[in-house]
Amino acid sequence: MATKTVEYLVRRNPEMGMDGRPVPAPVFPVGVEPELQGEHMLINIGPQHPATHGVLRLVVELDGETVVRCTPHIGYLHSSFEKLGEYRGWNQIVPLTDRMDYLAPLIYNCAYAMAVEKLMGIEVTERCKVLRVILMELDRIFGHLLWLGTTAMDIGATTVFLYAFQERERIYKLHENYTGARITTSATRIGGMMADLPVGWTDQLRDFVDTLPRTLDEIETLLTNNQIWISRLQNVGAIGPEEAVAYGLTGPNLRASGVAYDVRKDRPYYDYETYDFDVPVGEHGDCYDRYLVRMEEIRQSLRIIRQALERLPDGPINVDDPRVVLPPKTDAMNDMESMIHHFKLVMEGIKAPVGESWFSVEAAKGELGMYVVSDGGTKPVRWRVRGPSFVNISALPKLVEGHLLTDVITINASLDIVLGEIDR
Amino acid sequence: MGKDFKEALEGLESGPAASDAGAEAPRGPEADPSSHPSVAALREAFGDAIVHHEVMAGDEHVVFVRPERCKEILRWLHDTPEHRYDLLLDVTAVDFGGGRPLQLVYQLWSVPHKRGLRVKAELPLDALEAESVVDVWPGANWLEREAYDMFGIVFRGHPDLRRILMPENYAEGYPLRKDFPLRGRFSRAEQTRRALMLDMESDYAPHELAVARRVAEREAMASNTQTGGA
Numbered sequence: 001m002a003t004k005t006v007e008y009l010v011r012r013n014p015e016m017g018m019d020g021r022p023v024p025a026p027v028f029p030v031g032v033e034p035e036l037q038g039e040h041m042l043i044n045i046g047p048q049h050p051a052t053h054g055v056l057r058l059v060v061e062l063d064g065e066t067v068v069r070c071t072p073h074i075g076y077l078h079s080s081f082e083k084l085g086e087y088r089g090w091n092q093i094v095p096l097t098d099r100m101d102y103l104a105p106l107i108y109n110c111a112y113a114m115a116v117e118k119l120m121g122i123e124v125t126e127r128c129k130v131l132r133v134i135l136m137e138l139d140r141i142f143g144h145l146l147w148l149g150t151t152a153m154d155i156g157a158t159t160v161f162l163y164a165f166q167e168r169e170r171i172y173k174l175h176e177n178y179t180g181a182r183i184t185t186s187a188t189r190i191g192g193m194m195a196d197l198p199v200g201w202t203d204q205l206r207d208f209v210d211t212l213p214r215t216l217d218e219i220e221t222l223l224t225n226n227q228i229w230i231s232r233l234q235n236v237g238a239i240g241p242e243e244a245v246a247y248g249l250t251g252p253n254l255r256a257s258g259v260a261y262d263v264r265k266d267r268p269y270y271d272y273e274t275y276d277f278d279v280p281v282g283e284h285g286d287c288y289d290r291y292l293v294r295m296e297e298i299r300q301s302l303r304i305i306r307q308a309l310e311r312l313p314d315g316p317i318n319v320d321d322p323r324v325v326l327p328p329k330t331d332a333m334n335d336m337e338s339m340i341h342h343f344k345l346v347m348e349g350i351k352a353p354v355g356e357s358w359f360s361v362e363a364a365k366g367e368l369g370m371y372v373v374s375d376g377g378t379k380p381v382r383w384r385v386r387g388p389s390f391v392n393i394s395a396l397p398k399l400v401e402g403h404l405l406t407d408v409i410t411i412n413a414s415l416d417i418v419l420g421e422i423d424r
Numbered sequence: 425m426g427k428d429f430k431e432a433l434e435g436l437e438s439g440p441a442a443s444d445a446g447a448e449a450p451r452g453p454e455a456d457p458s459s460h461p462s463v464a465a466l467r468e469a470f471g472d473a474i475v476h477h478e479v480m481a482g483d484e485h486v487v488f489v490r491p492e493r494c495k496e497i498l499r500w501l502h503d504t505p506e507h508r509y510d511l512l513l514d515v516t517a518v519d520f521g522g523g524r525p526l527q528l529v530y531q532l533w534s535v536p537h538k539r540g541l542r543v544k545a546e547l548p549l550d551a552l553e554a555e556s557v558v559d560v561w562p563g564a565n566w567l568e569r570e571a572y573d574m575f576g577i578v579f580r581g582h583p584d585l586r587r588i589l590m591p592e593n594y595a596e597g598y599p600l601r602k603d604f605p606l607r608g609r610f611s612r613a614e615q616t617r618r619a620l621m622l623d624m625e626s627d628y629a630p631h632e633l634a635v636a637r638r639v640a641e642r643e644a645m646a647s648n649t650q651t652g653g654a
Binding site for chain 2: 041071074083247250371382391424
């Protein structure tokens with residue numbers, strides 16, 4: 001199975017990794033109290049525990065320190081976004097989307113808008129396309145940096161957390177300068193964006209793109225050859241390619257197992273096929289490969305942003321389609337037709353034709369599918385989000401089986417989950 | 425505006441009104457089966473179990489199948505090497521309201537062949553049951569639990585069919601059904617009362633409670649022998 005068209009294989013360090021082979025995880029003799037022998041114990045981790053990255057609750061059944069069975073309990077953050085969406089107009093759903101993955105909100109904004117645009121048959125302008133590519137890649141870096149910082153901190157490397165968050169702060173600033181918000185960006189509208197870029201934003205982004213690799217190098221110096229990092233991550237939570245696909249893993253977690261499946265390459269949208277970038281692929285499917293794949297993805301995203309900045313064309317940001325886009329404010333204030341048009345769009349809302357559409361994008365955490373169903377009205381009949389974290393975390397019981405309790409924290413961190421999207 | 429606004433507010437209490445109640449959920453025109461290689465093969469292998477084939481939003485192929493043969497068809501799509509839909513992206517459902525049947529939706533993707541397919545089965549509201557596909561794709565486990573939790577579809581043969589987002593003792597029904605009001609069925613006071621009366625045991629799965637019970641029994645036995653010896 002799993003056609004292994006490896007485009008870019010992440011390399012382990014030959015000195016430390018012994019010819020690219022994983023270093024076997026050290027086995028510590030576990031002293032078991034004689035009266036506890038064979039008796040299983042339940043341990044409840046979370047929902048209020050920093051290492052669960054949100055309000056995830058894990059109930060772990062242990063034999064000594066070895067995990068026999070792990071059951072995640074979710075739903076503590078359930079906000080019924082999908083139900084709320086059925087009561088809202090097409091544009092009013094955008095603010096719900098960035099509250100799902102608040103670690104990479106712009107990807108969710110864009111994916112939702114793209115699904116509705118596909119349903120309505122709208123082709124956005126060239127400038128909007130390139131801008132959305134820039135924003136999505138920027139937020140991929142945003143999400144991966146958070147993963148890097150928090151995972152390192154779970155393992156005990158506090159310095160990396162500070163380095164990663166310093167860089168994230170610069171992306172927060174970029175978010176804020178463009179959308180006015182640091183996390184809840186709500187930047188897209190059906191048919192375009194909420195506004196064009198402010199003056200000087202691209203220069204700020206260029207500065208970020210040019211200086212981030214230096215920090216990445218520093219972080220890699222701290223981690224990649226670090227003996228503690230290697231022994232905590234290599235051979236921990238490994239999953240083979242066939243199984244990874246069967247469990248529905250997507251994104252870096254799947255690619256670390258050696259399956260070169262990336263929505264940007266396999267079902268290109270927004271001209272991704274014309275950008276020059278590689279899809280990093282791992283070999284062993286363990287936590288260490290997930291780390292290597294994500295580090296390389298950050299660099300590849302920088303490559304895409306550089307190319308996109310080169311080709312960012314001038315021109316309108318919104319489509320010229322009166323069904324979805326408001327008239328310019330000066331027109332709405334000065335001529336009658338524009339005012340009526342404005343009034344109708346605001347009071348009635350956008351109408352989408354009968355039908356449905358599914359749009360998949362490669363989000364920071366895996367394949368994000370937005371599924372919208374319309375009956376011709378101003379609100380969706382159904383808005384469904386196929387969240388990558390939801391499916392990825394459902395493989396956790398399989399991944400932690402037979403590992404030590406400490407590895408549960410490592411493996412959970414390595415999956416890169418966000419509870420806002422798991423619980424929705 | 426006044427009327428719309430009032431209707432919207434009523435929707436919070438009663439659930440959204442169905443747009444135009446008909447017997448059937450909306451369907452697109454029948455598409456050319458040769459436009460998708462898997463659909464042509466499905467028609468050949470399963471004949472009239474393939475009810476309808478349509479193309480949505482330009483390039484999305486949707487196949488409607490008979491619910492009683494749904495699993496057989498999905499397994500065939502997974503196992504046949506020329507099709508090999510090895511990645512199950514999503515299992516969900518769509519309720520159109522007005523008493524129309526629920527659509528159970530499987531979103532498939534084939535990694536080796538780079539092809540997608542959406543398979544739908546229409547379940548009448550009085551028979552919301554389907555065969556579980558967890559033994560075909562283990563990743564279906566949580567997705568089916570979510571469809572059960574939100575729509576009340578029972579998946580026969582599922583290894584652990586419990587609610588997933590809502591608590592296990594949630595008694596107000598299935599939230600994503602069209603007849604479910606946005607604010608829930610109970611009053612806020614009743615919801616608070618129930619939350620305060622929650623049994624701690626309902627936070628654990630049955631297999632976890634079984635472990636806890638075994639531990640408790642052993643401890644009780646140990647303390648008995650201790651006191652007996654003294």
